[in-house]
Amino acid sequence: MAGKVVLHYFNGRGRMESIRWLLAVAEVEFDEVFLTTRQQYEKLLSDGVLMFQQVPMVEIDGMKLVQTKAILNYIAEKYNLHGKDLKDRVMINMYWDGLIDLIKMIMSVPFTIDATKKLNIIQTKAKERYFPVYEKALSGQIYLVGGKLSCADVMLLECVLMLEEKFPEILSEFPNIKALRDRMIQLPAVARFLQPGSKRKPQSDEVYVKTVREVFNVNLVFP
DSSP states (O other), X not given: OOOOEEEEEOSSOGGGHHHHHHHHHTTOOEEEXXXXXXXXXXXXXXXXXXXXXXXXXXXXXXXXXXXXXXXXXXXXXXXXXXXXXXXXXXXXXXXXXXXXXXXXXXXXXXXXXXXXXXXXXXXXXXXXXXHHHHXXXXXXXXXSSTTXXXXXXXXXXXXXXXXXXXXXXXXXXXXXXXXXXXXXXXXXXXXXXXXXXXXXXXXXXXXXXXXXXXXXXXXXXXX
């Protein structure tokens, strides 16, 4: 019998947070091993468990999985969060990939030289490029695809909550997305994950940024 899922990453959001969200919604318990030193990272490298010398890495079902999208796809398939057929899945993946693009921009803010400028760009892109797509898809629909909760809905909620931390009124022009958010935060698994003391991570701070830079031994800076 496979043991508990174990996540190897920093004690912060980053690329692992979407994985945490999906596991939480699927009601899968998991443990975490936090990278805090360069030596820990080098040990993972020497053990040969990081295929592309990158984290996140997730131990699940006797495997050590890397590459965020591959991990998310496995979890989504395993826990029936990836649509009922191939046509559902391709739609889910398109919506999902758009959200990944937006979340990557948000994740880069703590490592950005001019955070205010970057946030303004993100807000504009969210409101003009991304949110209109999801607002239209949710017109008269409970969920994005097939009337059933999927990984795309989970990531949309994650993204919306992250943006609302910076821009509390960002959904004022998107009532359908707001309605989805309001429905989803009432789901028992989501409500638990949003409670204080859960494994959901707070916004990245200077300690997180410093740890990432020290573990990777690079001065990560984005324009």
